[in-house]
Amino acid sequence: MTCSFLDGDHFTNGPGSLIPVSDAAGEIAAVGEGVTRFAVGDRVVNTFHTNWIGGRLPAAETLRGYGNAQDGQLAQYRAVSENALAALPESLTYEQGATLPCAAVTAWTARHAAEAGRRRAHPRHRRCLAVRPAAGEGARARVIATTSSAAKAAKLTGLGADTVIDYVETPEWGQAVLDATGGRGADRIVEVGGPGTFAQSLVAAGTHHAEIVLVGFVGTGGAPIGFMDLFRSGATVRKTWVGSREDTEVLVRRLAVRPIGPVIDSVHPFGDADAAFRHFAGRGNFGKVVIAAP
Ligand SMILES: NC(=O)c1ccc[n+]([C@@H]2O[C@H](COP(=O)([O-])OP(=O)(O)OC[C@H]3O[C@@H](n4cnc5c(N)ncnc54)[C@H](OP(=O)(O)O)[C@@H]3O)[C@@H](O)[C@H]2O)c1
Incomplete structure (x- = not known):
């Protein structure tokens, strides 16, 4: 799983030392009983909100941020609901995919207002x-x-x-x-x-x-x-509050056919994730700071 993060809000640990980082891309390693949306080997990104599929943002979702209120994505493996993922097309790398769930979806909904x-x-x-x-x-x-x-x-x-x-x-x-x-x-x-x-x-x-x-x-x-x-x-x-899974899917599909290349500032190894945080905290980055899977 490859992760990127956006700002201080999304990499500080909340109460109880949660796993940080809100955005990730990766491959399905295993599926549980009853899973129908994805199969082993599929490439995916997470959605920023766990339970916002479409329509208006459910009020409770504002209290469930990854890294703030529940474990985030800085991990080699994560068990997640199939409903909180979107397919990642082959034309996008995992590094590019990991930049999308928050910043890119926000830019998209700021333009398109699907929520409203x-x-x-x-x-x-x-x-x-x-x-x-x-x-x-x-x-x-x-x-x-x-x-x-x-x-x-x-x-x-x-x-x-x-x-x-x-x-x-x-x-x-x-x-x-x-x-x-x-x-x-x-x-x-x-x-x-x-x-x-x-x-x-x-x-x-x-x-x-x-x-x-x-x-x-x-x-x-x-x-x-x-x-x-x-x-x-x-x-x-x-x-706008990032966007729903529907917003994420529309954006990702759009990028697949008309790639405009997310701006990646730097890619840091998983084993030295601290360096990525320090680099980001220095405010010298332009574009997304990515932590690559081992
Ligand atoms: N609602 C949502 O869905 C959502 C989603 C993502 C992020 N956010 C929030 O959005 C904010 C920005 O995040 P970001 O990652 O886009 O930050 P960013 O990359 O630092 O961009 C902020 C931009 O605004 C400029 N700026 C800062 N202060 C300004 C001022 N006083 N007057 C005019 N321009 C100013 C910055 O200029 P410099 O280059 O000089 O710094 C920079 O170009 C954060 O508060 C974040 O939490 C909200």
């Missing part, structure tokens, strides 16, 4: 987490990303970002998004800063009924949200 049963056509501008899938679309979204790092800015441009804004040099980056879009603003904003960035996202949304997708909360200390600013924007605000 809604789809919006051709969003043209977005930022941050979803650069890779957005830039990989056929009728391509125009991508605006934020980073404080010149090195990351160059890599984001290499991945297909059309405009990269340094949010430290330009703290009013919402206005910079308006400027970059001829005053219109972004159509969809993937909001990963949360309290630290929402007010700027609202500026970036303009006044044309954009969508702001709430994903993360890495930012602190932003301005409070002004009700009249929200009203003027006409923006729809929606939360």
